[in-house]
Amino acid sequence: MYGNLHRSCKNSDAPFAVKKKTWLTTSLRAFEKPYLTPLKSLLGVRPLTPNNLTIIESGVLGPIEYVLKRQRQFFEKVFSAADPETNCLSTAMQIASEAGAPGAHYIRSTMAAQPQQSREREAVKQAHESSRATTYKMFNSPLEPSPLCRCPANASPKEAHRIAYTRMRLSSHRLRVETGRWARIPREERICPCGQGVQDEHHVLLECSQTAAARRRLYPEDDCPRTLIELFGRDDQEKVAKLCRDVLILCEQ
Incomplete structure (x- = not known):
């Protein structure tokens, strides 16, 4: 499966790749610290500076929005780049969907999601x-x-x-x-x-x-x-x- 997947989509296109495994998980909080720590360092502010203010000030996507965007791009490229009948991921998705697996639901919902207002801006507005x-x-x-x-x-x-x-x-x-x-x-x-x-x-x-x-x-x-x-x-x-x-x-x- 991995061979076919990586022939149709380079590692650099994946949302998060380590040893040829793509991070397809609903638990994205682990990404926040390695994303925000260097961002705060580049801005020149303290590590304990509020995350939401840091993201608004810098103008970058928040860590969760960033990962979701990369995941969506990855899924779209994989599903559009190969013949559905020979695409291992498509086949696995079909099997997972028929079994009602959470992973299949997550991929479908991620691909169908529309860009939303930054959660950081919303949190600051309601502060x-x-x-x-x-x-x-x-x-x-x-x-x-x-x-x-x-x-x-x-x-x-x-x-x-x-x-x-x-x-x-x-x-x-x-x-x-x-x-x-x-x-x-x-x-x-x-x-x-x-x-x-x-x-x-x-x-x-x-x-x-x-x-x-x-x-x-x-x-x-x-x-x-x-x-x-x-x-x-x-x-x-x-x-x-x-x-x-x-x-x-x-x-x-």
């Missing part, structure tokens, strides 16, 4: 008000991929700026609003060293006296954004990324 997802929506209310993660190579900002920008948007920083959460300090007590309020993203980017010089270098007083939605909705996101970098250097010392 509780106290979650980090709510903070993320202040940066990215449309829940669209970061404009800096998929820039053409000749238009990309400096990588250090892009990483700071991503860390700020995903709350993967060491501002007191985040480190205080680790220590279970009440939010209202996570005060900035300037003494003017909670050291959160809005404060350090738009209000803090200790970062005022960094803001003035990039934005004149009459052009300085007043809210995170306004700041991260501007066309000049490369400039915003530089501001994030300068601010984190000052605040994470």
